[in-house]
Amino acid sequence: MTRDAMTQAGDYPLARPVAGTGGGTRAVHDRIAHDLGIAIVGGRYQPGDMLPGEERYSAETGISRTAYREAVRVLSAKGLVYSRTKSGTRINERVRWNMLDLDVLAWMFEAGPSPEFLRDIFELRTVVEPAAAQFAALRRDAQDISRMGHALEEMRRFGLQTPEGRAADQLFHRLILLATRNESLISLSTSVTAVVAWTTHFARDERKESRDPMPDHDAVFDAIMRGDSEDARLKMLALIRHASGDAGMA
Template sequence: MDNRSTKGKPALRIHQTIAHDLGTAILAGRHLPGEIFDGEIDQAERLGVSRTAYREAVRILTAKGLLESRPKTGTRVTPRSRWNMLDPDVLAWMFAGEPDESFVRDLFELRGVIEPAASSFAARRRTDAHLKAMSEAVEGMRRHGLATPEGRAADQQFHKAILAAACNEPLASLASSVGAAVSWTTTFKQRTRALPRDPLPDHVAVYEAIRDQDADRAHATMAELLRLALADMKIALPA
């Protein structure tokens, strides 16, 4: 395990690194549902960490639905249906490996349910402050480009700003999950090649529809943005 900091990011604490490594392995299928892990002492010794650090990692994975621990039966991998796939960490672990096409399709289908509707609501309810946040995000994408961490952060902020502008608390609670999905799919698309096209005009079209308070156009332009993003994603997936 390597918990050194990279490019100014703080190093993960040991238990977070263990959770990352085990979570990635589970999502990649190296630990299958129903598999029972060795006891806490044996696992800690195998990983070269303290029992406390290993125990904390298990607690993280249990909270995200990937593991369960029971007296006498030990710690086992849970069925996939119990995994919290919208947790930002789980999304990151999924894209750290090779996500299968069905998962990517499912993720975009979910975004297709949430984001066009949120854009339509935003067109009706946005304030000047919401528009300012969206405009600044678009400008950040334009200035930095999506090949940079700064540009991808601006992309995240754009989608989060739309959910905020919908003025619907349950929708707003999905901002972190949607933002994580935006970030990791964009990063994944660029792992072996440059983006196949510039998606900035798609974002500008959504922004202009919301600015103009055209709810139907906002819905349609966001749906088209997601359709094109999924097409780009399929190009990046392994054959």
């Protein structure tokens, strides 16, 4: 994949869209996985609890066993459930959940993120993004700087209350990871930018936070542009600390 393709705004999904009611098996099993996923991460089902069997679920809902079976496979692939022959499907321990899966992240926020979950994802950002900013300051090129600057212009123009401003915010953070030239870090970029988007949504839409985030972003950009790796690391730490406060984690 080219760098241009990787930095398109459409490359920042929060989760796979949940299909509408008018589709076929695919639409039905996506809806079932979505509803069960929220019930699991929201605590309606606890680790060790058993999901309804195919026959019971089909009889109670009128939904085909095939659609339900496919939904369970989706949840299993995300680590939320496990199935055993003759013993049914049970909820996995949380340590087995793929917390960075885009759907799981979305379901966590739809269910209402716990303080512990918010702490965990901000700690993840604290581990990953300051180091990424540090490497980006050392390895960025003129094209990286141009794209980051444009993303900030769009963020400033539209603001975080709009989809366009939030997409620009995600793009800025993704461009920093791309500028590290580190494939392992880049592989985290979709999940990290989804975390950025969901925490922004939580802070701005749920908590009605109105703090101006631009000075923090401008400071990170300035340090990367100057090639000051240590200052880039420190400025990104400050950005994350302030974003954590916006989400009520101060």
